[in-house]
Amino acid sequence: MNTPLTTTQTTATPVTTATPASVYQQLRGHLTELKLADAADALPRVLDQAQAEGWSLTHALERLLSIEVTATDARRLSGRFRFANLPTGATLDDFDLDAASGIDRNLLAELGTCRYLETATNVLLIGPPGVGKTHIATGLGHAAVQAGYRTYFTSAADLAARCHRAAIEGKWGTMMRFFAGPTLLVIDELGYLPLPAEAASALFQVINQRYLKTSIVITTNRPVGAWGEILGDTTEAAAMLDRLLHRSVVVTLDGGSYRLRNHAAQSNELRRVTTGTNFR
Structure with missing residues (x-):
């Protein structure tokens, strides 16, 4: 006699919709984890501006990453000057x-x-x-x-x-x-x-x-x-x-x-200011 197979039904756990606040925190965390600190700092400002001006997702992402690229270039320039x-x-x-x-x-x-x-x-x-x-x-x-x-x-x-x-x-x-x-x-x-x-x-x-x-x-x-x-x-x-x-x-x-020449010019200017005379 064949034993009938028992069918086990599993109930899918309903997906909890993430709140905007939690998504924001996750996004900021991702940026920090990727060491995009300047982008992370600029995130609230960029999101506010995107919402106020109706930016597309692409536009907002480009603006956020451009802030990071600009800051990275500035750090590299500063480092080159220190080394120089x-x-x-x-x-x-x-x-x-x-x-x-x-x-x-x-x-x-x-x-x-x-x-x-x-x-x-x-x-x-x-x-x-x-x-x-x-x-x-x-x-x-x-x-x-x-x-x-x-x-x-x-x-x-x-x-x-x-x-x-x-x-x-x-x-x-x-x-x-x-x-x-x-x-x-x-x-x-x-x-x-x-x-x-x-x-x-x-x-x-x-x-x-x-x-x-x-x-x-x-x-x-x-x-x-x-x-x-x-x-x-x-x-x-x-x-x-x-x-x-x-x-x-x-x-x-x-x-x-x-x-x-610089010394003579400075001396001449000092004399002019103190005596009103222009020495040549």
């Missing part, structure tokens, strides 16, 4: 071209586009103290950071000192990778301070590993013919210049000192 180690906030727009001598306006504008970085072209800024070399170098760094390029600013003396310390501590490879990393490396004030004997080797290694891959901006008060004297090694200086100049823009500046 720029000495001031000087930009190319701040540079007084009317007082400068030896620089082409069109050339400076072209450098400001950062297109030279796409071809790993180097920029050498040569001239006496005070003519604006560091200002231009800083401005180029500022433009590169704004354009999304990883940038690092250092003085020649600091670069040499850090490489020397790394060699002593057995971290030479790590230091070389650090200086090879940025798309733009700015080396300021080559020739201003005496460099130790090993500085030529350190500078050559940094320049050599970046050769035809990434760009370098160098400021110096000495003509390239005197670099052997600066570095204490004419052979290494020649090899360094061979790589730097292979694909480069050389800007020679002259004229009076920016700092002295």
Whole structure:
């Protein structure tokens, strides 16, 4: 005798309709879990605006995500500026071209586009103290950071000192990778301070590993013919210049000192205000 199969009936649990408040909390929780903190913070504002203005779901979602993207871009920009180690906030727009001598306006504008970085072209800024070399170098760094390029600013003396310390501590490879990393490396004030004997080797290694891959901006008060004297090694200086100049823009500046002009202008303004006399 066959035993009849027992049919078990299951009663479906009715689906509880989520309340708008719980859906809102879930949505905010999802955004937080996905680390979209700015979108989570903006959610109530965007929902209120969407309801008030009759936005579509697509429009509201686009507005919410655009807030997150804008905040992310701002954080990345801030991080690039922190890493860049720029000495001031000087930009190319701040540079007084009317007082400068030896620089082409069109050339400076072209450098400001950062297109030279796409071809790993180097920029050498040569001239006496005070003519604006560091200002231009800083401005180029500022433009590169704004354009999304990883940038690092250092003085020649600091670069040499850090490489020397790394060699002593057995971290030479790590230091070389650090200086090879940025798309733009700015080396300021080559020739201003005496460099130790090993500085030529350190500078050559940094320049050599970046050769035809990434760009370098160098400021110096000495003509390239005197670099052997600066570095204490004419052979290494020649090899360094061979790589730097292979694909480069050389800007020679002259004229009076920016700092002295600014000092004179400030003094003149102070006298004018206190005495009513304009000194020339």
